[in-house]
Amino acid sequence: MNKFKQNFMGLGLIKLLIYGFFLLFLIIPLLSVFLVAFTDEPINVFGSLVSWEQMQITIDQLKNATLDNFKAMFTYGSYFRGLINSLKLSLIVSLWVLIICIPIAYGIARTKMPFKRTISALCTVPLVIPTFISAYAFIIMFGRSGWVTYIYEKMGGEGMLIDPYSMTGIAIVQIFFFFPYALWPMVAAFKISDISLEEASRNMGSRGWLTFITVTFPLALPGMLSTLLVIFAVSFSDFGTPIILAPNDLNLIVVDAYREISGFFNWGGAAILTVIMIAVAGVVYWLQNYLLKDKNYDVLSGKPKQVKLNKNKALTIPLTIFSGIVVLIPILAMITVFLQSIATTWGRDPLPSGYTFDHYRTIFTSSLGNIQNSLVLAGGALILSAVIATFVSYFVVRQRSTTLDFMTTIPLIVPGIAFGIALIQTFNTAPLQLTGTALILIIAYSIRRLPYMVRSTVGTMRAIKQDIEEAAVSLGASTLTAATTVVGPLMLPGIAAGSILVFVTVIKETSVSILMAPAEWAPMSLAIFQNVLRAEYYSAAAMSVILVIIVLVLQAIANKLSGGNKSHE
Amino acid sequence: MGSVLIEQLRKDFSGLTVLQDINLDIKEGEFFALLGPSGCGKTTTMRCIAGFETPTSGTIKIGDKNVANLAPNERNCGMVFQSYALFPHMNVFDNVAYSLNIKELKKSNFFKKAGVYTRMLNSKIVKYPQHIERKVMDILEYVELTEHAKKLTSELSGGQQQRVALARALVMEPEVLLMDEPLSNLDLKLRHTMRNTIRRIQQDLKITTIFVTHDQEEAMSMADRIAVMKDGKILQVGTPTDLYSNPNTPFIADFVGTSNILSGKVVGSEKGETIVQIGNQQIKSSAQTDKKDVQVIIRPENINVLNGAPDNFGNSFEGTIHLATYLGSIVRYDVRVGEHQLLIDTTYESGDSIKKNGSTIRLGVSPERVLLI
Ligand SMILES: Nc1ncnc2c1ncn2[C@@H]1O[C@H](COP(=O)(O)OP(=O)(O)OP(=O)(O)O)[C@@H](O)[C@H]1O
Numbered sequence A: 001m002n003k004f005k006q007n008f009m010g011l012g013l014i015k016l017l018i019y020g021f022f023l024l025f026l027i028i029p030l031l032s033v034f035l036v037a038f039t040d041e042p043i044n045v046f047g048s049l050v051s052w053e054q055m056q057i058t059i060d061q062l063k064n065a066t067l068d069n070f071k072a073m074f075t076y077g078s079y080f081r082g083l084i085n086s087l088k089l090s091l092i093v094s095l096w097v098l099i100i101c102i103p104i105a106y107g108i109a110r111t112k113m114p115f116k117r118t119i120s121a122l123c124t125v126p127l128v129i130p131t132f133i134s135a136y137a138f139i140i141m142f143g144r145s146g147w148v149t150y151i152y153e154k155m156g157g158e159g160m161l162i163d164p165y166s167m168t169g170i171a172i173v174q175i176f177f178f179f180p181y182a183l184w185p186m187v188a189a190f191k192i193s194d195i196s197l198e199e200a201s202r203n204m205g206s207r208g209w210l211t212f213i214t215v216t217f218p219l220a221l222p223g224m225l226s227t228l229l230v231i232f233a234v235s236f237s238d239f240g241t242p243i244i245l246a247p248n249d250l251n252l253i254v255v256d257a258y259r260e261i262s263g264f265f266n267w268g269g270a271a272i273l274t275v276i277m278i279a280v281a282g283v284v285y286w287l288q289n290y291l292l293k294d295k296n297y298d299v300l301s302g303k304p305k306q307v308k309l310n311k312n313k314a315l316t317i318p319l320t321i322f323s324g325i326v327v328l329i330p331i332l333a334m335i336t337v338f339l340q341s342i343a344t345t346w347g348r349d350p351l352p353s354g355y356t357f358d359h360y361r362t363i364f365t366s367s368l369g370n371i372q373n374s375l376v377l378a379g380g381a382l383i384l385s386a387v388i389a390t391f392v393s394y395f396v397v398r399q400r401s402t403t404l405d406f407m408t409t410i411p412l413i414v415p416g417i418a419f420g421i422a423l424i425q426t427f428n429t430a431p432l433q434l435t436g437t438a439l440i441l442i443i444a445y446s447i448r449r450l451p452y453m454v455r456s457t458v459g460t461m462r463a464i465k466q467d468i469e470e471a472a473v474s475l476g477a478s479t480l481t482a483a484t485t486v487v488g489p490l491m492l493p494g495i496a497a498g499s500i501l502v503f504v505t506v507i508k509e510t511s512v513s514i515l516m517a518p519a520e521w522a523p524m525s526l527a528i529f530q531n532v533l534r535a536e537y538y539s540a541a542a543m544s545v546i547l548v549i550i551v552l553v554l555q556a557i558a559n560k561l562s563g564g565n566k567s568h569e
Numbered sequence B: 001m002g003s004v005l006i007e008q009l010r011k012d013f014s015g016l017t018v019l020q021d022i023n024l025d026i027k028e029g030e031f032f033a034l035l036g037p038s039g040c041g042k043t044t045t046m047r048c049i050a051g052f053e054t055p056t057s058g059t060i061k062i063g064d065k066n067v068a069n070l071a072p073n074e075r076n077c078g079m080v081f082q083s084y085a086l087f088p089h090m091n092v093f094d095n096v097a098y099s100l101n102i103k104e105l106k107k108s109n110f111f112k113k114a115g116v117y118t119r120m121l122n123s124k125i126v127k128y129p130q131h132i133e134r135k136v137m138d139i140l141e142y143v144e145l146t147e148h149a150k151k152l153t154s155e156l157s158g159g160q161q162q163r164v165a166l167a168r169a170l171v172m173e174p175e176v177l178l179m180d181e182p183l184s185n186l187d188l189k190l191r192h193t194m195r196n197t198i199r200r201i202q203q204d205l206k207i208t209t210i211f212v213t214h215d216q217e218e219a220m221s222m223a224d225r226i227a228v229m230k231d232g233k234i235l236q237v238g239t240p241t242d243l244y245s246n247p248n249t250p251f252i253a254d255f256v257g258t259s260n261i262l263s264g265k266v267v268g269s270e271k272g273e274t275i276v277q278i279g280n281q282q283i284k285s286s287a288q289t290d291k292k293d294v295q296v297i298i299r300p301e302n303i304n305v306l307n308g309a310p311d312n313f314g315n316s317f318e319g320t321i322h323l324a325t326y327l328g329s330i331v332r333y334d335v336r337v338g339e340h341q342l343l344i345d346t347t348y349e350s351g352d353s354i355k356k357n358g359s360t361i362r363l364g365v366s367p368e369r370v371l372l373i
C-alpha cells in the first residue's frame, strides 16, 4: 500500500476529523457570535456554504453590519452596568478569598495547628457542590424563613442578617464556595518560598511576625496574585450563583446574556455580551500566564527543604478557630439542604417540624427521568471527550501538534454561558439544526471539559515511551493498530481518571444545561433550578442531595484511580 | 531473508546533516556491525532502514526491493531496542505473539478480526490458535524462557527481558534483524553471555543482522563485517581482522584496538622499504606510499622488548620505562623514546619479572608491522 494512502486511512483521517470537530463546534460558533455582534441577527454559516441564496443573505447581513451593539454596550445603561457589576463582584470575591486564605494557607503550610488534617480534608467539600445548590442553600439559611434569620431575630435583630438576593449574598456564596480553588496553590506558595531566607532574617534578630511581613509574604506574592486571577475568572464565569440569587434590578453580565437570549431572543444583545465576556476572560487568562511566565520553577522542582513548623499555641489556636469557621459555613449549608430534603415542613424554626422520606420517594417516581438524563448526557460526554482527548494527546505528544494543543485550551477561557450562546446561535437553523437536541448538549459538555481530560491523558501519554509504540509498528502493526492495542491500554488509567472528572463536572454543570437542555432531556441540574424557581424547595433539596452523593462517590473513585496511576512511569 | 543495499543515503534534521554518503552492501545472512562513537549517526542509519526516519536522499533496498514507499510496518524488519521496548501490559507470551496476531489480523474476515483484536487486548478472553501457540512456545524454548511465558515482563531480569525482545523480533521471521545497542543495559558478565547467545542464534537461523554498538570489542567479537562511522560518514568497511591490521585512518587505528600514532615525513626508500623521519629518529616500513606527510601506526603488541637478544627486527630504539601496568596475561609499558611516548604490550608468563620504572630498554619493530596512513 502507498505510504500516504495508508497514513490517510488511519491516524491522518482521525486527525482530520478532530480538526473538523473543533472547527465546527468551537471555532465557527465563536467566530459566528462575534459576527452576530455586528449584524444584530443570527447568520447562517452552514446554510451559506450549501446554498447560494443563503450566501447572498449572509453577505447582505455583513454589509449592513453596524457598531450599534458596541455603542449600546458602552452607552446603553444596563449592559454597561452589568459588566461593571460583574467586574466589581469578581474583584470583591477574589480579594476576600485572598484575605481568608492567607491565614488558612499559612496554618496548613507552616504551623502545627490542631485539627490540621481535618480542616484540610473539609476544605475540599465546597469543590464538589455545584454553585446553584450552594446558592439555594443560602436562601434556605438566610432567606426570610431561614433558620439563621430565626436565630438572628431571636437575638434581637431585625429583618434578615444578610439578604441572599443581593450582590452581598452572591459574593458571600462565591467566597465560601470558591476559596478552596485558591487555598491549595497558596499552601504550595507558602511551602516553596525560600525558607533559608527566612532563617537568615530570623538570625539577624527579626521577630517572627516581622519576618512574615517582610520576607515570607513578599516571596509568596506572585503566587498569590495568580491565585487571585484564578478566583476572578471563576467568579466572573460563574452562572449558578447569580442566576439563583440576582434580583431583577441587579445587572450581572452572565445573567443579562442569559435573559437576552432565553427571554427576548435578542441575538445581537446576547452576542455583544458574549464577546465582552470572552474578552474579559481572555485578558484574565493572559495576565495569569504572564505572571507565571517568569516564575522560577527551580524552587518547585528542587528538593523540598524541611520546614520548621510553628508550634506557638497563641498563633495556632486562633488559626484553627478561624479555619474552622470558614469551613463550617459550606458544611452547615449542606446540612441545611439535607435537613430540608427530609423535612415534612420547615417554617421559621431552627429545625424542621417533622421528618420524612417522601421527597425522595417523589423524586424516584416522578423525576427519575432527570437522573437518567444526567447520567446519559454525562456518559455521552465522557465517551466523546475520552475518545477525542486520547487522540489529541497522541497528536500533541507524538506529533507535537501545537494547533491542537492550543485549541484544547480555548474552552478553558470561554465562560460556559458564552459558549452556550455561541452554539445556540450557530446551530439554530437548517442545514445543521442541532439546537435543542441531546447531541449538541453532549458536544457542548465535552468541549467544555476537554481541557481537563486532555491534561490527564497528555500526562499519561508522556509517560509511555515512544519506542514501545515503534516496537509495535516494527512488528507489523499499523500506527492505528499500535495506538489501539498498545498505547491505548497503557493510557487506560489516565483516561479513566479524566473520564470520571468529566462525568462529575458534567453532572454539576449549570450554565450549558440551563441554557441549552430541551425539556425532554432536562438533567438534574436543570430540574433543581426549575424547582428552586417554582419555590419547590423540598424536592429541589432531595435532588441536590442525590446529585452531591453521585458526585462524591465518583470523585472518591477518581482519587483512588489517579493515586494508583503511577505504576507505568 | 534478505540483503540490504544502501546507496548514497543522506539524512538532514532541520537543515543539519546527520548522515551523508552512506553506502553499504550487506549480504544475505551476514552479521554486520555499525560501530562508532556516540552521536555519529548509527541509530539514525538503523531507523532509516526500519522506516522510522525518511531519508533526505538516497535509496535503501531490502532483498532487492526498494523500500522507499514502504511504511515501517510493511518492511518486515525485526527490531531489538536498547530499552527492549517490551509491552508492559502484556505477559511474555503475548509480547512474543504480537506480530503473529498482526498477521492474522491482516488476512482474516471481519469476525475473526474482531476476535484477534480482542485477544490482543486481553488474551484470556480469546484463545490462541494452535499454530501460534506452538510457534511462540518453540521460540521461547529456543531462548530458554519457556517457564516464564506467563510472567509479566516487569517480573523478568534484564537478560531475560533482552531475550524476550529477541524472541519477539525473531518470531516474525524478519528479512533483517536490527539491533540498537542491545547489550548496553546489561552488566559486564551478562553481556558476554548474551554476545554468545545472539551470535549462536544468528548463525543457526542465518538471519541478516545489523548490530549497532559503540563498543569495538563487541563489534570485533561478534560481527562478520564492521562499518566504522564518524560524524555521519562511513570511514571504513571490513572484516574485524581487516580493520585491525589495515585501518585506513588514524581514527580507526585508535578506535579499533589500541595504536601508537606518530606523525612523520617520508625521506626516501631503500630495498623496497619506505624510510620515515619522526623527530630525530628514522623508521623503516614495508608499506608503500606516495604521500610525503604520513601517520605512522604501530600496534603495542608489535613492539618487542629485546632482552639482550640480537637486534634483527630492522628497526630498533632505546627507551626509558615511564610506567608499567600489569593487565593479567600482558604487561603494558609506557615508554619514552626521545620526545615520543609509546605503548608496548608484552606477554606475561608467571615468573617473569616486570621491569622497573626508569629502567632503560631496547625495542625492536619489524618493518612489516609499521603501517603508514
Ligand atoms: N529527531 C532528531 N532531530 C534532530 N536531530 C537528531 C534527531 N535524531 C538524531 N539527531 C542528531 O543526529 C545525530 C546522530 O544521532 P544518532 O542517534 O543517530 O547517534 P548514535 O550514533 O546512535 O549515538 P549514540 O551512540 O549516542 O546512540 C546526533 O547529533 C543527534 O543529535
Ligand SMILES: [Mg+2]
Pocket (backbone or CB within 6 Å): B042, B043, B044, B180
Ligand atoms: Mg543510538
